[in-house]
Amino acid sequence: SEDCCPDVLKQVSNKILKKCGGLPLAIISISSLLANRPKVKDEWERISRSIASALDKNPSLEGMNSILSLSYNDLPTNLKTCLLYLSIFPEDYLIDRESLVRRWIAEGFISEERGQSKQEVAENHFYELINRSMIEPVEIVYDGKSRFCQVHDMMLEFIISKSVEDNFIASVGHGQTDLANRHGLIRRLSVHYIDQELASVLANKDLSHVRSLTVTASACIKHLPSLAEFEALRVLDFQGCRSMQEYDMNGIDKLFQLKYLSLRGTDM
Numbered sequence: 001s002e003d004c005c006p007d008v009l010k011q012v013s014n015k016i017l018k019k020c021g022g023l024p025l026a027i028i029s030i031s032s033l034l035a036n037r038p039k040v041k042d043e044w045e046r047i048s049r050s051i052a053s054a055l056d057k058n059p060s061l062e063g064m065n066s067i068l069s070l071s072y073n074d075l076p077t078n079l080k081t082c083l084l085y086l087s088i089f090p091e092d093y094l095i096d097r098e099s100l101v102r103r104w105i106a107e108g109f110i111s112e113e114r115g116q117s118k119q120e121v122a123e124n125h126f127y128e129l130i131n132r133s134m135i136e137p138v139e140i141v142y143d144g145k146s147r148f149c150q151v152h153d154m155m156l157e158f159i160i161s162k163s164v165e166d167n168f169i170a171s172v173g174h175g176q177t178d179l180a181n182r183h184g185l186i187r188r189l190s191v192h193y194i195d196q197e198l199a200s201v202l203a204n205k206d207l208s209h210v211r212s213l214t215v216t217a218s219a220c221i222k223h224l225p226s227l228a229e230f231e232a233l234r235v236l237d238f239q240g241c242r243s244m245q246e247y248d249m250n251g252i253d254k255l256f257q258l259k260y261l262s263l264r265g266t267d268m
């Protein structure tokens with residue numbers, strides 16, 4: 001607020017707002033970033049300089065990415081990992097908080113801290129991402145907690161590109177075309193759509209190192225490789241998938257490392 005912002009910082013903040021080009025997500029992201037930094041002129045000036053000149057040249061995609069990069073790079077490593085994990089979900093997907101927290105734990109992203117359980121630490125990470133405006137709370141209930149969250153479409157594009165760049169997640173369908181040319185082990189696989197052609201690409205991939213399989217391709221599930229191919233799974237999510245009777249579930253009893261399974265909303 002203006003009351004708690006010294007005049008010397010108001011000048012810098014006005015300069016930063018100008019660079020944001022009126023983009024709401026950019027303004028929100030930078031505001032959250034500044035809220036987590038010391039109220040020192042040199043620090044705010046450094047952030048102002050860090051916003052790439054792409055904002056002046058292209059106030060849409062390039063400029064937005066430079067803003068989001070700044071906010072992303074300010075995250076601690078554990079929060080970066082938790083945020084990148086959200087690239088598993090398709091655009092406009094309503095992400096259940098409790099399920100997400102359990103998935104982070106099952107993936108091994110969460111460690112106990114200062115007498116807090118893994119559950120408590122994961123919950124703290126969830127709300128820290130909200131406080132930093134990296135994710136959006138949905139359906140806040142009586143105790144102030146959010147039942148769900150969503151990822152802004154521009155933020156989702158950003159974390160998908162980071163996930164591909166870091167070989168963090170492989171996605172199939174809905175414009176994700178990197179799978180055929182992908183090198184290295186696949187650790188996390190997200191299937192938004194699959195047909196016979198994509199199934200043949202998957203059939204030529206080594207799936208034995210996949211730790212997480214998330215399927216939202218309800219109508220096309222029969223094309224998915226057998227569970228026997230996914231021997232290292234820790235997380236298996238078929239939530240909301242119909243036509244499950246068309247999929248061969250043989251091998252699920254051999255998934256000895258499985259820590260999270262969701263069949264909620266399926267027809268099983």
